[in-house]
Amino acid sequence: MDMISIFGVLLSFTAILGGQWLEGGHMGSLLQFTAFIIVMGGTIGACMLQFTPSVFMRGIQLLPWVIFPPKIMYEQVISQVLGWGATSRRGGLLSLEPLVDEMTDPFMKKGLQMLVDGGEPERLREALEVDMTAYEDYYRQAARVWESAGGYSPTIGILGAVMGLIHVMENLSDPSKLGAGIAVAFVATIYGVGAANLFFLPIANKIKYLISLEMMKREMVLEGLVSISNGENPRAIEVKLRGYILVE
Secondary structure, eight states, X not given: OOHHHHHHHHHHHHHHHHHHHHTTOOGGGGOOHHHHHHHHHHHHHHHHHHSOHHHHHHHXXXXXXXXXXXXXXXXXXHHHHHHHHHHHHHHOGGGGHHHHTTOOSHHHHHXXXXXXXXXXXXXXXHHHHHHHHHHHHHHHHHHHHHHHHHHHHHHHHHHHHHHHHHHHHHTTTOGGGHHHHHHHHHHHHHXXXXXXXXXXXXXXXXXXXXXXXXXXXXXXXXXXXHHHHTTOOHHHHHHHHHTTGGGO
């Protein structure tokens, strides 16, 4: 569980609501169901229009990554690659064939199978880079769902504010309705801007960061497989791979 994400959400709410309280405002004044429906409904609808159903649902399915990010064990990856290198130096590339069926990671399994099949280093690199590009595009499209929501919600919030002001102007002769209309107008703007900057954009950036970590792991595997194919010394391979996790 990523505790910093939970703490960040709690800190944001505490700071905003606490500031409202310190200024003498009432918490209930920020709770406007009408404004919430306008902003959230409009934002979701705009995102559904922009993306295909599969991409939209993929973006929703990636939301748990924010709290429960996929665990990437870089040290384990390095040990695994070095083990492949040691095995191939003792018994040749064909000695790696029994290990292929043990792989649960599709990318690692594909690369190891190509290595066992005697693929040239350049062909191996080209094939795995295509796989990496497809993976990155597949998940970044899903992250863009949240990024787009962060772009739409402030505008929808302004739309809600304008609608609230229209309602106010239509009821100038009835002072009892002016307060509710003005409240919806301003609260809709708060919801739109707040949702974008406290939720949608941070979620999008968090998902993209997690994708970049997985891409780094795949780059490590790729470089390791190519180095093994070139017959490089295990120590040289280890030094090369550890260069990736210096920036983790």
